[in-house]
Amino acid sequence: MKQIRYFFEALLLFILLGVSKALPVTAASNFGGWIGRSIGPRLAASRKAIRNIEMVFPNKNSEDVQNIVAGMWENLGRVMMEYPHLEKISKTRTEFVGAEHLKNIDEGSIIISAHLANWEIVPPTLLFQGNLPATPVYRAPNNPFSDYLLKKARSINGRIDSIPKSKSGTRNIVKLLKNKGHVGLVIDQKYNEGIEVDFMGHPAMTSDAFAQLTQKFKTPLIAVKVERLENCKFRVTVFPHINIKDKTSEQIVEASHTMMKEWIFENPEHWLWLHNRWKNKNKKKGF
Numbered sequence: 612m613k614q615i616r617y618f619f620e621a622l623l624l625f626i627l628l629g630v631s632k633a634l635p636v637t638a639a640s641n642f643g644g645w646i647g648r649s650i651g652p653r654l655a656a657s658r659k660a661i662r663n664i665e666m667v668f669p670n671k672n673s674e675d676v677q678n679i680v681a682g683m684w685e686n687l688g689r690v691m692m693e694y695p696h697l698e699k700i701s702k703t704r705t706e707f708v709g710a711e712h713l714k715n716i717d718e719g720s721i722i723i724s725a726h727l728a729n730w731e732i733v734p735p736t737l738l739f740q741g742n743l744p745a746t747p748v749y750r751a752p753n754n755p756f757s758d759y760l761l762k763k764a765r766s767i768n769g770r771i772d773s774i775p776k777s778k779s780g781t782r783n784i785v786k787l788l789k790n791k792g793h794v795g796l797v798i799d800q801k802y803n804e805g806i807e808v809d810f811m812g813h814p815a816m817t818s819d820a821f822a823q824l825t826q827k828f829k830t831p832l833i834a835v836k837v838e839r840l841e842n843c844k845f846r847v848t849v850f851p852h853i854n855i856k857d858k859t860s861e862q863i864v865e866a867s868h869t870m871m872k873e874w875i876f877e878n879p880e881h882w883l884w885l886h887n888r889w890k891n892k893n894k895k896k897g898f
Contacts, residue, residue: 621756632695639692640843647688660884682880694764701735709849719791725799726883728839747795751775822860
């Protein structure tokens with residue numbers, strides 16, 4: 612039964628990506644946004660997003676919370692329909708800021724970002740506008756067919772490799788860093804085996820692997836912010852290297868979280884509020 616469900620889920624994804632590819636990039640993004648805003652807020656998963664938003668923004672009223680939820684779903688719909696157009700978006704629809712911070716990093720680097728706007732445009736933007744081939748690390752969907760379709764779209768015709776999170780994936784990351792490569796990580800997800808640090812005012816279990824790796828291999832730690840400016844136009848900003856000297860891995864994570872909190876607060880409707888991001892004691896029964 613699971614394989615049958617996976618098949619039909621992947622078939623729907625295949626059709627949506629096919630429709631997107633046939634449309635101009637703006638039309639595809641707008642269509643995805645319409646689907647997301649029309650369907651997403653009605654899904655049960657929205658309860659989780661509402662709970663998270665109310666916890667982080669206790670002073671926002673119900674209308675404000677619902678607007679953030681609707682905006683989140685619109686953004687997610689756009690992200691999905693923008694997959695076939697990642698190359699064009701990164702080349703012609705993305706303002707690239709901070710390229711100077713990518714100079715003289717021949718020793719490799721660890722690049723961190725968050726699930727903001729369309730986080731998938733970071734690797735192609737770095738490649739096409741920053742001349743930096745970065746390998747993103749991603750959590751593979753449970754559906755292997757969907758994983759294949761998304762990985763193929765993410766690869767930009769094989770020019771960008773990616774590493775799924777796993778034990779073998781960890782070995783590949785280490786190998787890449789030993790060879791002075793560049794690794795891209797989104798670090799705003801929950802990791803139960805990690806360390807507890809503050810994230811947007813509440814304790815959250817977080818992986819500190821990126822901090823340990825940057826210390827072990829003495830590579831620059833570079834934060835990259837993505838902003839959706841208007842519909843299908845973006846700004847990708849590369850920040851100065853994060854100071855890791857004489858810092859513990861926990862302090863590095865805390866500094867990174869502080870930076871990303873500021874990004875999320877600027878455009879909360881563009882962040883992925885669907886994660887079980889915070890500790891269980893902050894959850895309400897039944898959610």
